[in-house]
Amino acid sequence: MSLIIQQAALEAYLTDESTLPSDVLLEQIRSSTALSALEGLKIYHNAYRARLLTVLREDFPALYHWMGEESFEQLAMAYIAAWPPRHFSIRWLGEKLPEFIGCYVAEPQLSPMRELAKLEWAFTLAFDAQDAEALSLERMSSFSAEDWISLSVSLTPSTRWLPLQYNTLELWKTAKSGDRLPSITRLPANQDCLVWRHDLVCQYRSLEPEEASALKFFIEGGSFAELCELLLPEHAEQAPLQAATWLKQWVSEGLLMRVGGIEEVVSE
Numbered sequence: 001m002s003l004i005i006q007q008a009a010l011e012a013y014l015t016d017e018s019t020l021p022s023d024v025l026l027e028q029i030r031s032s033t034a035l036s037a038l039e040g041l042k043i044y045h046n047a048y049r050a051r052l053l054t055v056l057r058e059d060f061p062a063l064y065h066w067m068g069e070e071s072f073e074q075l076a077m078a079y080i081a082a083w084p085p086r087h088f089s090i091r092w093l094g095e096k097l098p099e100f101i102g103c104y105v106a107e108p109q110l111s112p113m114r115e116l117a118k119l120e121w122a123f124t125l126a127f128d129a130q131d132a133e134a135l136s137l138e139r140m141s142s143f144s145a146e147d148w149i150s151l152s153v154s155l156t157p158s159t160r161w162l163p164l165q166y167n168t169l170e171l172w173k174t175a176k177s178g179d180r181l182p183s184i185t186r187l188p189a190n191q192d193c194l195v196w197r198h199d200l201v202c203q204y205r206s207l208e209p210e211e212a213s214a215l216k217f218f219i220e221g222g223s224f225a226e227l228c229e230l231l232l233p234e235h236a237e238q239a240p241l242q243a244a245t246w247l248k249q250w251v252s253e254g255l256l257m258r259v260g261g262i263e264e265v266v267s268e
Helices: 004-016 023-028 037-059 061-065 069-082 096-104 110-126 145-150 167-179 210-220 223-253
Strands: 153-155 160-166 186-198 203-207 256-258
Touching: 023 037, 037 061, 037 069, 037 096, 037 110, 037 256, 061 096, 061 110, 061 167, 069 096, 096 110, 110 160, 110 167, 110 186, 110 203, 145 203, 145 223, 153 210, 160 167, 167 186, 186 210, 210 223
Parallel strands: none
Antiparallel strands: 153 256, 160 186, 186 203
16 A cells, blocks of 8 residues: 555544544554554544544633533534534634534524634634734824825724624623623624734724724725714714724724725735
């Protein structure tokens, strides 16, 4: 058997649910005084799944805490069978888990469970996202009048915007602290949540509806002057101050990058 065929046979065995290797593969593996060929292969077979399960636990700790060890392992093994690793990096293993939950769990657990999985995956995406030079207060302090007129921004590559329907943030924070989980409740209205990376640390916070609308307007091409006009009905003469306050916060948090300016995305 050639090396490439032997490697393919070993891969097929490791990724198959059966714990018994083919006779052809078994004949190619030497036994030792400590282990038979079959025992050695079974160790690799179990270690492969154990490693994948560990990665999913690490990427979805709140979901694991909520479901419990046995139920989470059943979910994880079913997911791995349906979506075996397709990327050379194990970092992408959990990419389809929120989607898979829709095929695995029924309501009323489905929606809150999938929302929690999406939130946790957002942290993974934020942590590994492409680097970019965020707009800074120092840079903005040197803006000319023309700079302000032409200012166009977008969210930094690490930022994820999630509309939450349940008390998912409370559930996630409680699970992270190891405390007893609260009951799942539907929020009176959808809650906008941002997850992003700033100074190598993942951040998150929820947005009040008015701030969420203002930020969405701004990143979709609205100018600072237009943002002030948008806030006039609610804030009157305080509209420019409110717009400036939010803009300062967004920039301080590292949420924004300038589009078409000198701030350029830095490749990974």
